[in-house]
Amino acid sequence: MGRLQTLREFSLLRWLRDGRQSRRLILLIVFIALLLDNMLLTVVVPIIPSYLYSADHDHSSVKNQTASPEHSTVTSNNFHTIYSYYDSSTMMTGNASEQTTARPESFPIPTTQAPVSSTTEPQSDCPKKDSVLLNENVKVGLLFASKATVQLITNPFIGPLTNRIGYQIPMFAGFCIMFISTIMFAFSKSYTLLFLARSFQGIGSSCSSVAGMGMLASVYTDDEERGNAMGIALGGLAMGVLVGPPFGSVMYEFVGKTAPFLILAVLALLDGALQLFVLQPSKAEPESQQGTPLFTLLRDPYILIAAGSICFANMAIAMLEPALPIWMMETMCSRKWQLGVAFVPASISYLIGTNIFGILAHKMGRWLCSLIGMLLVGVSILCVPFAKNIYGLIVPNFGVGFAIGMVDSSMMPIMGYLVDLRHVSVYGSVYAIADVAFCMGFAIGPSTGGAIARSIGFPWLMTIIGIIDILFAPLCFFLRSPPAKEEKMAILMEHNCPAKTRMYTTQDSVQHYQLEEEEESECDE
Template structure:
């Protein structure tokens, strides 16, 4: 056993500078972040509804006035969210001094009993609370990103990504044991700080070790596969675990996953070593004034805003109109998650060949058309096709725009990537900050169908702007360098002891492990 462990450690030392191992670390970091992001989607609306209804029942039972008790009629129905009884019959009035008849169990009800929640109006009131809680993560991440980007230029990418792991672990533990809206809100906000560190530093690290544009696109596509996988397994995993095990179990599992990734980062990336960039990057404000970077960032923002609006509002709409059970609230997102995984994998390789701008145009139009079709569903099966279209289209946009951000920096600015991926993450976070907060209010006031129509039209209108990314102008000397670099990189082999190349002379870099 000792020899096996020694061989494993030796292999890790040899592979420490391997680009594939670094890609795996970023993959796991994005997987953890997005599992934690989406595992709460089916849990929080139902959990908060339970908290509010429990508090209301306590207040109601402590008042000395008369109480309305549901009769044990045949047309009574039970809510699986709070185990209370709802009836369309005439309520029975009893004095507070009289014993309250016990509520019937599920087995005592008719077989056609509905799973509808107690009050549709109460569900509508949950939209705003759930939306604000979901948006808190993206809002904090939005504020943090402008500081993380320039920080990576000073201290390197290794330390910020490890700090992100530590914060993410604390947030996961808080989610597991929080029993109030305030603590859940704090846990979600803390996750935003950790996510900012992990995503900005992770993408910048990949862009720095994959210097060829085509290989960078493939690597970022694989890394986004971690994001897609987290989005894929998060909602169904959370809904199933919540219904059959409880709220704490899924978060404890994610905490173990965080510990694994943290241990791998500690040994491979050596975050205690500060490695600043060899050249000074373009200032963040200068990059934010670049119109082509802003167009790419806008596509990321509005494309992801569609799914961000769905996360807090779709479960509540399903509970109201379809009488959906807990496990169905997460499973409804499964088609979107699967198609996002497929889209990022396919277009991570294909977008470079057919044109990333064209993938973005088609993706934005498809997102808009798909979300407009969602309110026409009358059952969970009717959500399969439009949700599949939403996920696949967003996968097209993300796998096209994230590599373009690095390419635009290479083409028009200094090839230091922390700040530009901070902008990309800001755009991503704006979608997930504005989406839930605005979406919850719109759904409450004018309805879920109008919400989907509005965001769908916005995506379709924005799509033609991506045409400007077809052939962005760049500095002549930068274009010549990029062409020479891409040609030379294709003729080189990366198999030399698993090392990656960096620097102007493109020589292999080794570490002294003695």
């Protein structure tokens, strides 16, 4: 019996050791981390606008109810209505007319006033376009943007940090912070606490996304394999975006606000346990090479074009998230569960787009895939305001999600490729830039989108971001054949070894390198 237990423990230790060396298991961990992070990101989309509006509406109703008894007391002290069953007449008496009510039988005062009805007008599910609803655009937009803003500030520190201490510790730190943020969301009832929970999530997201993408880029060195792996990892992001809004809206409608966040907290604990046993964060090793400085990468025009594509494509959906539910409440009288279901077509199509073009973009040219995606984002977003009901949102939202999937699955691998081609092959900083671009879209989008929707209307908001995407699309052409820097080629040629010199070839507008393992071993000898 003891021998059997020893064999099981040995098998478990061997599985963990093999798992730390398994690229597929690392890909699974990154997939789950992005899935849960983006579920938390989007589960609040249908909950927060309705929750804040209900809280503000109930607060104003309580004020009116507490003020009404005083008003009725004053009215009752001044005027009284007496109905006579004898002659079916009604007399109004009060402080100013007490002298005339001394002989009511002599001076009957018939009245033609309408009877007071005990029933009130049926209340509509559609909120009125009042100042409370318009202010929600700004409040919700700022709350949604807080996460991306904090993530934007944190990323420049996380990128260089991963270059020094490795990817495992920041990855595990991201899980811990996400778990705390999820608990805060579950039990926060005020706008201030929800704002803090959303902001705190930004720090955890920065750790998870930068470390996760950098880890994949370091273990998948082949350009085609890296594109496929990142397409799968972005599928986790897409799954989170897909499941989050409907999951949040249904749970909020039928269970309550706390339930979806508690479920996410349990799933986060399982992910943390997997990271702890497989990655063993305490034994992380730093990068052997010193990476290119962050500001040097930011001066690279090709990296900036790729980052701009990520930013403006995701800014479209970032503007939709806070503004679309409020516009649906205002124009379509949508119920709570519909506010999240409206995003399902975009989420499904994003999942499809990332999985298809993670493989296809390498063959057709990532620059071309991104260019078409940017154009499709612009056209689809322009069609959103023409919807008259929730069914009219299916096609435009599907187009938006599919197009963003094309852009993300193309630009994420090309970021690592540009570093291989033009800089030192250490990926923490460049994926910090990619995450900064992603966060800029989700920071600028909701914060400015809410104000624009309030001032000039939701249709004009969609028109502005749609035109921006269409105008930016032609810049992707410059990524067709980016040149290698002379300094990088000189460093590679110094080794005077064909395996250490990366041979760049052009195939259908896609550059890639090939390393021969046999030659590499000979050069090492």
